[in-house]
Amino acid sequence: MSDQWWFCLRHMAVEPDEGCPNKDRMGPYPTREAAGAALKTAADRNDEWKEGDRAWDGDGDD
Template sequence: MAFWYNVVSGQVESDENKSQGDDLMGPYATQDEAAKALESAAARTKAWDDEDRAWDEQGLED
């Protein structure tokens, strides 16, 4: 079973009770992973921003 994070309600949903796709992040393997969806997304975005910054500092811009 997959789990989803609903960005509108802030609730974790399962395949059995999930809302429309536009409101969901996922799928996640566990309820805990789904509950931490926003934290995970923020961490990935920060890592990508850090990589971009390092790339730019090396003078390797597009």
């Protein structure tokens, strides 16, 4: 069993270490479930970064 999991952007599927080239994947992730949530995790992080940028630029509600 693999210790690392990847999310393949070409096939939109979770893969073990033996899979598509890393240039086509996101990861590695410690579990199959975490790899399956890769797109949501990336979207959530992007939202957090955008909020941080707004706060940094002085555009926040603070």
